[in-house]
Amino acid sequence: MKLKIALFGITKEIVGQPELELDAPTEQSVAGLMDQLREKYPALRELTSFAVAVNSDYAADDYQLHERDEIALIPPVSGG
């Protein structure tokens, strides 16, 4: 399946664009997606941390992704 992933902050700079379209296995979890991204963009491994948001909320590692999910990478936040 094709996943669309929104990128922010440092992850936008690492990937070089604000949105990424990725071919993922039909059964892909959040943890699996994170591994897939670390493989494709090794610079992600150097971050303090990063999380995945699905439909505007933090997603658990075992959440199974769907093609229509609104996915975003959340690098370490620094608001306030």
Add this chain to the structure above:
Amino acid sequence: MHIELTGEPIDVAAVLAMVEDDGAGAVNAFVGTVRNQSTGKRVVRLHYEAYDAMAVGQMRRVAEEAQEKWPMLQKVAVVHRKGTLEIGDVAVAIAVSTPHRAESFAACQYIIDTIKKVVPIWKKEEYEDGAVWVAAHP
């Protein structure tokens, strides 16, 4: 409850006015401003980027959590800025009103501390010789 993410300068007096309540004996506010240095480097300006929909949702959740922890909380206002900010600009303003002062300090601190941990907003510090996304790397 007033929750807002804005590209415009924050009017702190207006944020304080949002929590006025006849049942409140205390109004407590936190105002975060742009500092001119960070870890010994001179900061020229800051750039805040936000995942808008989620940022507003998370700010709302934090304010709701504060209301659960301190049920006497009368009103809450949280306004966060995004975009380019100059030294001295207000980045975030939080105001709460409660019957007595102790809870107003505690609730206000809880809200700013939690916002800094969970809300998807990212700060890029611009120096004279470059720029860095804050907290991105260990």
